[in-house]
Amino acid sequence: MRKCIGFFGGTFDPIHLGHLRLALELKQQLQFDEMSLVPCYIPPHRASPDVSAQQRLAMLQLALADCAELRWDARELQREKPSYTYDTLSELRAELGAEASICWCMGMDSFVGLETWHRWQELLGLAHLVVVARPGWELPVSGVFAEWVAQHSVVSDDAVGAIHSSPAGHVVILQPRLLPISATEIRAHIGAGVSPQFLVPDAVLNYIRAEGLYR
Numbered sequence: 001m002r003k004c005i006g007f008f009g010g011t012f013d014p015i016h017l018g019h020l021r022l023a024l025e026l027k028q029q030l031q032f033d034e035m036s037l038v039p040c041y042i043p044p045h046r047a048s049p050d051v052s053a054q055q056r057l058a059m060l061q062l063a064l065a066d067c068a069e070l071r072w073d074a075r076e077l078q079r080e081k082p083s084y085t086y087d088t089l090s091e092l093r094a095e096l097g098a099e100a101s102i103c104w105c106m107g108m109d110s111f112v113g114l115e116t117w118h119r120w121q122e123l124l125g126l127a128h129l130v131v132v133a134r135p136g137w138e139l140p141v142s143g144v145f146a147e148w149v150a151q152h153s154v155v156s157d158d159a160v161g162a163i164h165s166s167p168a169g170h171v172v173i174l175q176p177r178l179l180p181i182s183a184t185e186i187r188a189h190i191g192a193g194v195s196p197q198f199l200v201p202d203a204v205l206n207y208i209r210a211e212g213l214y215r
C-alpha cells in the first residue's frame with residue numbers, strides 16, 4: 001500500500017498540548033504511517049526575545065520524547081532563513097519518492113493566506129494540503145483562491161480514500177476537536193508570572209523554567 005506521511009508546520013513557540021493532540025488526532029483520523037512536526041525558522045526580529053530556534057526545537061523534542069507516534073523534523077531550522085513551503089515539499093518529495101502520499105497540515109489561519117505563498121498553485125503538485133478549521137477563520141467565498149479551493153477540495157468523508165489513493169493534489173478541510181490553547185496565551189501567562197501548567201507538557205514547562213524563557 002502507498003505510504004502516507006503527514007507533516008505539521010508551525011512556530012511552536014512554545015509547543016503546547018493543542019498542537020500535540022491535533023497532530024496525533026490527524027495521524028489517527030487520516031491513517032498516516034508517520035507524522036512529523038516541522039518547526040519553522042523565524043527571523044530574529046519576529047522571534048520571542050531570548051528564545052532561539054534551538055530552544056524551540058529542544059522543547060519540541062522534550063514534548064515528543066515519550067510519544068512513539070509523532071516525530072520532529074528540523075530541516076527548516078537548519079537552513080537558518082525562512083523557508084518556502086514549496087522548497088520544503090520539493091525536498092521531501094525528492095527524499096520520499098514519487099509514490100508516497102505527502103500531506104502538509106496547517107490551520108485555517110495559515111491557509112487563508114496561501115495566495116501570498118511562493119508558487120502556491122504548484123504546492124498541490126507536491127503534496128495534499130490538510131486544513132484544520134479554526135474558530136474565527138473562514139474560507140473566502142469568491143475569487144481566484146476560492147475557486148481553486150473548490151476545484152481541488154474533497155469532502156471530509158472521502159478524505160482518507162483521497163489522500164491514500166494519490167501522492168498529491170487534494171485539499172482536505174477538516175473540523176477536528178481543537179483544545180482552546182494558544183502559544184500567545186502561554187507566553188502572556190509566563191510573562192505575567194502565571195503558571196501555564198497543564199497547557200504544555202511538564203517536561204516543556206520544566207525547560208521553560210530552567211532556561212528562564214518568555215519572562
Ligand code: ATP
Binds near residue numbers: 013018108
Ligand atoms: P501563536 O499564538 O503564537 O500564534 P499558535 O499556537 O497559534 O501560536 P503556531 O505555533 O504557529 O501557532 O501553530 C502551528 C499550527 O498549529 C498552526 O497551523 C495553528 O493553526 C495550529 N494551532 C495552534 N493552536 C492550536 C490549537 N489549540 N489546536 C489546534 N491547532 C492549533
